[in-house]
Each structure stands twice: as structure tokens, then as C-alpha cells.
Amino acid sequence: MQKPAIVILGVGRLGSALACLARDYGYPLTAITAGHRETAVAFSEATSIPAYFDNVEAAAQGDIILITVSDRILPVVLEELIAGKRLRSGQVLLHTSGVLAGEALAAARQFGTSVGSMHPLQSFADIETARRNLSGSAFAIDGDPEAVAAASRLAIDLGGKLLRVPPEERVLYHAAACIASNYLVALLHVAEKLLARWTTEDKEALQALLPLVAGTLRNVAQQGTSAALTGPIIRGDASTVGQHLKALPQDFLNVYQILGQEALKLSGDRIPVAEREAIASLLSADKKNH
Template sequence: MNVQKPKVGIVGAGKVGSVLARGLSDRGYQLSGIVSSTLESASQLARELGVDASVRAADLMQDAEILFITTPDRCIGEVAAQIARENGFKRGQIVLHTSGCLPAEVLMPAKEQGAWIGCMHPLQSFANKEHTSERLAGIYFALSGQVQVIQQAEKIVNDLGGTSFHILDTDKSFYHGAACIVSNYTVSLMHWASRLYGKFGLSSEEALAALLPLLEGTLQNIKEMGVVQGLTGPISRGDGITVKAHLEALENERDKSLYRELGMYTLKIALEKGTIDQEQAASIEEIVRSDNRGK
């Protein structure tokens, strides 16, 4: 026996909103419509999914049992306030945002009109609006908010093929900060390393082609052995002379400072792994902390 799924509305036709709308549509959820800041962006996604588009949530969202606000974080509060001014929320409606950092309370205008509020954040990187719903399969979603919302969000995550966990709003900055370290700062490190490879003549494209298999191999090591046992490299081996050579090769203090900070953190992992002892760690720490000028 097929149970009819609740009707869902999407406010925000950006990267997250687009892939979420595709995912919900693919899993049998009826969409009440797509709302975005411009009719062009709303219409593009709406045409693909065969639903209506608008720039006003009140035009399409009154019959939505579940409403996702998938705008950038800085816009969520104002979008919720604008919908409330247009009487776009209704009693008993479930309203979620998809921010990994903001609390559910940013949706207070919806709550004041009788809606239940919460957050469903996909722990995934979306680089463009063209990702298919498969991008959501197998990922984790962080849920927060009122109990009624979390119960419904768990069902949605299950339908999308994901795994959900609960998080307190007070812990969201830690949660999202850690996610940014893994996702955003990996990009920063690849950009840094690619720039350094340019010092000996590789183009940015050649550097990326050379470094990607290394990154993929590192991720495979982590998958197979875990974070600690997946560590390799000179610090893991206790090769202080190599670390010293790296620091001496870096030409500006910003690069040296970043290398030192990462090196000090890596020392802790190497000690935990057990591939170096305290004496080796102290020797490498002395090298890492030195300014390397005139040495």
C-alpha cells in the first residue's frame, strides 16, 4: 500500500535547493512550486521538474505541508520574515532551512504563525546547480529543531537514501566549522600546493592532474585504515631533515606559518599512530617552531 507523501515547497533555487528539489521529486514527493529571488532561476528548475515558479512564496507555498528555505545563510532570516509578512506560513506546516550553522530559531517568523521549525543540513559539497539527486544518496544529514520537524525530516532523509543524526543548535558552529575544514580547506590546500608546483614550471592544470591521484590515495588510506593510521609522510616517519628542507624552500612567511601550524598538528597524529616517539617529536617540533632564518 502506497502512502501519499507530503507536498513540499522549495524557496531558493540555488545549488542546495536544486539538488534537494530533484531528490524529493525523484523519490515521489509532489512539489508545490519553486520560489527564488529571480523568476529566471525559479523557472529554470521549475520547468525541469514540471511545477510552477514564482518570486513570492505566498503565491505557491500555502498548500505545501513542508517548506524548505534553501537560500544562503545571510538571507534565511529575512526570507522567513518576508514570507510571514505575506501570510505565507500556515499552522501545522513544517518549515526547515538547510544551513549547517544557523539555529532553527532563525525561522521564528514561521513559528509565530503556527508552523513547526527546524533544520536539515546535508553534509555534502555542492559546487553547481546541475548535480543530480544521486549526490544526496549515502550522505549524512544533521537535524535540529522541534520534535515534530525532526520526525518528518528523518523520513525525508531515509527516502533520499541518507543517514540522519541529531545536533543541538548550540553545537552547530563546531559541527559546521569541522565540515568546512574538510571540504573548503581541502580546496585551499590543493590551491596552495598547485601554486607551489608552479615554482618548477607546472601549469595549474598540470599541477592538479599530478596532485589529484595523491589526494585520492590519501582518502583511500583513510577509508581503509582510519584517520590516524592513514597518516604518511616525513613527520609520520620522524624525518626532521625533510621537514627542515620544506620550510627552507618556502619563500614567504605566510607559507611557512601555515606549514608550521599544520606540522604541529600532524605531530600529534604521528604520536597517536605510534610511528615516532617523544624524542623524535621534540626534535621535529624544534625544527617546525624555528624561524629558519640564517639556518
């Protein structure tokens, strides 16, 4: 059975990765666009996928149209497609925004086009890592039945897993993704800055931390978050927690306390009540009280 032709509107890091992967898995790529003409030309020359410089004309070339631009640009592209009046019945129009549901494309239904969203739960630092990381990632999918069916098939063909998030809870889903990815990076930066006082440069500190982080992630993958928790809080070691709080610079105190409170919740009833209360008191106290 022939696979539907795909058009990518906006070949940035995600759009480029999706285009290459979809083609690798047997989908015909009939058109791409980009925010800059030079980007579209370069990508087309590297992949032999036809480049278009007009989103309306490009969208007319496909069965599945993926809008992979930023959330800020998405309404602009949608307005172009609506004004161009080249969308048609039988087409599927999808966006890849994390925070928006498929309903953001509702205006396209006037042409008989099915609309939806297909957001990969993954981070994309560059095109190559995006391409490697997409396989095995979860895709949050919602929208019209035809759009959900097409997006689900595409996600599975790319090696992904399906995650059905109710449209009204899409913002909460995106917040979870932000915490797991963006805030993990910020947290590692905090640890890197603390450790850097014993290294000649920050990069050296980060390299020292990465095996610890990788080992922790392996433990989480194998055992889950609760069983993977280690350290002074799960041991009920209020003395060490107190020493940490006294040693930490003011700038990092809130991070330690907030995450410590979550670790205390995660520990459940594995800590004796007296130790739990002592740690809770330390984690909620002001710096001046330590």
C-alpha cells in the first residue's frame, strides 16, 4: 500500500529530522519550505526533496502537511494556507507544537481538511541528534479521527510510541516535558557551577558529573523514580541535609530545598517519622536559621 505524500512547512531542526526519517521509512517527500530561502535551497540540494518558496503551493503537493514552525509563526502559516484556498478534502494538516492542541488548526476544516497535532516528546539541540533521538520517542497526538489515524501511523512507522493527551490538558503535558528536559539542563548547570570550583573550567566539571547523571538515568529507566532515589534524604540523614544547607551559597539554596521537599515526598513512609520531620523542617527553614 502506497504511503501518503508528506509536505514539511518549516525545515528547522525538527522539520529536517522528520523529513529525512519519513523518507527513510518509505514516505514520499514532495515539498519542503523554510523560513529563509537559503535554508530551503541547501536542504533541497542535500536531500533532493523539492524546495518551495510559498507555503500555499507547497501544501498543495501533499496528503499529509506537517507545520513544524515555532508557535509564534504557526498562526501566520495557517493564515497563509487559509487565504491561499489550496487545501482540500482528504488532506491531513498537522502541527508539531507541544503546548497547542490540534484545534489550533480548526480554520482549515472549511476545506474538508482534517486537522490535528503530532508533538514528539523529545529535545532537539541540532538536526543530527534530532534524527537519532526521534526513534523510540513518544508522540502526543490529538485531533480529528482521520488526522489522529494518519499521525499515529506516521509516528509508529518512525519508531515512535503513541501518547494520547486530551486537548484540554495539553499545556500541562508541555509543562511536564519542560521540567523533564529544560529544567534538567538548568539543574545540571547549577551542579556544574558548584563543582567548577575544583576544576580549571566548567566543561571539566560537567564531564565529571555526566557519568553520575547517566548512571542515575539508567537506574530510573530500570527501577522507576521511587526505587532509584538515593542520597541523604531517603536515608533519613537530617545531619547531612543540614550541613548541605549551611554550605550552599544563597543562590542555590532554594533549588536544593524545593527539590529536597519533592525527594522527601517521593521517599514515602520509608523514613522514620522523627527523621522525616527533622528533614522537612530543615528544607522549609530560612537560610539564617541554619
